[in-house]
Amino acid sequence: MAERAALEELVRLQGERVRGLKQQKASAEQIEEEVAKLLKLKAQLGPDEGKQKFVLKTPKETLTGKYGEDSKLIYDLKDQGGELLSLRYDLTVPFARYLAMNKLTNIKRYHIAKVYRRDNPAMTRGRYREFYQCDFDIAGQFDPMIPDAECLKIMCEILSSLQIGDFLVKVNDRRILDGMFAICGVPDSKFRTICSSVDKLDKVSWEEVKNEMVGEKGLTPEVADHIGDYVQQHGGVSLVEQLLQDPKLSQNKQALEGLEDLKLLFEYLTLFGIADKISFDLSLARGLDYYTGVIYEAVLLQTPVRPGEEPLGVGSVAAGGRYDGLVGMFDPKGRKVPCVGLSIGVERIFSIVEQRLEALEEKVRTTETQVLVASAQKRLLEERLKLVSELWDAGIKAELLYKKNPKLLNQLQYCEEAGIPLVAIIGEQELKDGVIKLRSVASREEVDVRREDLVEEIKRRTSPALCIC
């Protein structure tokens, strides 16, 4: 330990030396040299605490007790060392763990990565067991509903910018649901399980949900019917105001908080110009345990359907909500970091976009290549390699066919197929004249460009304003 302390002291002193040299505007070489020494010392010091914190011994426990009844969809796995491991079920729990382990109290970030569900795959609807999610989250202690409104704005922006047809964002609040369950006489212990029954209302009829509540989950028919009266309602801010007048519901502290926040949220969403996309839907419950406040789910209004299915065939394409307790579950001292976020079902959206493009027979350009380096005669491979290298070094996206002596026609056809807008043609005469023949694939026009001007000419012709991609 004394040894480590000594090393730490050395690192500190060396750090000061580097700072000193920089203040004295010492030579780059000299600074680099001292930096190298500093890095050596740091390496000897080994991983610092911050880094050690990343070694989480039992990640399995990270996932348990977060997903409620969805837990059965977690892919458990067992590594050769015998540690219990699972594939991550979403990006939210890992994000919360990351905040807690790094003591972050304030961050806004997006994250695109794979998650895993032990679900039944349905390829045509973009349901896979391994699939990408794109998450956006805002963590931190802020004034009510401002970050929540931004999340919904972003969700609407993304879905509007994609050509996947019209959509609707259902919004609700966990506190309204809990308050509603309380006044309907659902025992606290059954809130979560009744929650996930309610959540099925977008797929099955109220009758089926009621049977589950009474038959499987032991509610009395009266309690279930009372819930039914509420969860079958949906509307705009007017429904929020109506429920604020509801004699029973408005007496419940939680429900009241939820309703007042929703009212504020609708104000902000109106300022963001998206209130018309939002539907306050009391049947929206979201299966996951970790939500504590506002929750939302975006559904497409026109998508491919199979016989017997509801029009909302692909299910939700984006969803999220507020989870103020999750970070605290990972913090030894239980320090809370309020969070709100959303997940986009990338694969589901892709499957819809791809099906539409396929049906419309629209060709998607698969390369960003600006120019193909071609040759008009044989024995010009070396010249093509030299030129393509020049273009690469100048930051031009260039390609050549991997053949020693390709036919010019094949090279031009390749451009047509790949949608490459320009061809730089090398010929023996051009080499003599110090020029390159630059051909526009679309117009088939050809002009001789002086080799030293080629890069600028290509940049000019493929600048964003003119780019065909």
Added chain:
Amino acid sequence: MAERAALEELVRLQGERVRGLKQQKASAEQIEEEVAKLLKLKAQLGPDEGKQKFVLKTPKETLTGKYGEDSKLIYDLKDQGGELLSLRYDLTVPFARYLAMNKLTNIKRYHIAKVYRRDNPAMTRGRYREFYQCDFDIAGQFDPMIPDAECLKIMCEILSSLQIGDFLVKVNDRRILDGMFAICGVPDSKFRTICSSVDKLDKVSWEEVKNEMVGEKGLTPEVADHIGDYVQQHGGVSLVEQLLQDPKLSQNKQALEGLEDLKLLFEYLTLFGIADKISFDLSLARGLDYYTGVIYEAVLLQTPVRPGEEPLGVGSVAAGGRYDGLVGMFDPKGRKVPCVGLSIGVERIFSIVEQRLEALEEKVRTTETQVLVASAQKRLLEERLKLVSELWDAGIKAELLYKKNPKLLNQLQYCEEAGIPLVAIIGEQELKDGVIKLRSVASREEVDVRREDLVEEIKRRTSPALCIC
């Protein structure tokens, strides 16, 4: 089956109808309507064969017999359904499987994703059990060494563009190694295991490698020494030419092919202007079984070291080679697709870049935000929300503090910390005058901009040419 055939026929007819309408320049609504019908039919038809091919029943088998002695590093896992599964060890084998399953014979692509190794983590050097790799591969039947040269050019481009110090790319060829083993008298059955012994020469001394060959792997000391004479050599194209004159080696068909290809490769690398970065190194063997031709590995020449370690502390930061047999292993008919590619060790490179920035105390800008929407007085949250929404809708990267009444000073300080170049300040007077005060954080200059001109002014000031990020 007859039912499916009928459905397929319906899909075909509906597809023709859509095409017809498009040719007749029918209304967008009408086309959309017919497209919706087509999608409905396709959804009823269910996943097509192409998609069904993606359901690979025993992925475990995908990984076995690909990695040779590295196999022990594969993370095996077991899902709840009892299927045997493993976490992918690299991106190369999945890429080959993808080509075979989709009958692709020609593709160039890059792929950034996570891979898993049951190795000993070393955080300070960016060695993790779960880490990102960035792969680039060229698949297809082409003329010799052209794609191979492009892979090395790309590797050098990437490593040069990062500020991680000087680097060297070791190059060798599996056929030269095999030919060398043959003429040294190594039994065929031991080629691969001797290969991975040789591969350790960058970490341990020749003596230790020899002991392993003789003690553990049963070579005679004479055979080992004969190998030693070869594998301790390295140099440029001159060494290739020298070995082409080697009486024994040049008589071996495989070795000769490898040497001639390397000679050609050096020609192309000279045209690409990177020959000086390349070292022909006979000790480079690469542990993995699937390589069949040229192999390469990039090592940094100055990096943080721990006591007792070789200067090349972080090990290789990029590596790859040619693997012409791998795709055929997944194809029922064994159809081969020649491939060459490379992997970049993203995390290792990040750890080096981060350590250098830390040591140099250079601040990295963590946001692309162009403008913060701020307010000069209280009770202007609604106005800030309206303005930030306008800017978002116009494609401007804008933020606001999530507070009802933030102090102007705090808003300006936030810009300083986050490196946000502009502040759009709303005040009561500005609202009356229909202007916004636009402040440059760097110069602290403020000008009143007419609200309708704000977007253009922000775009002008943060256009790439002027952007500070």
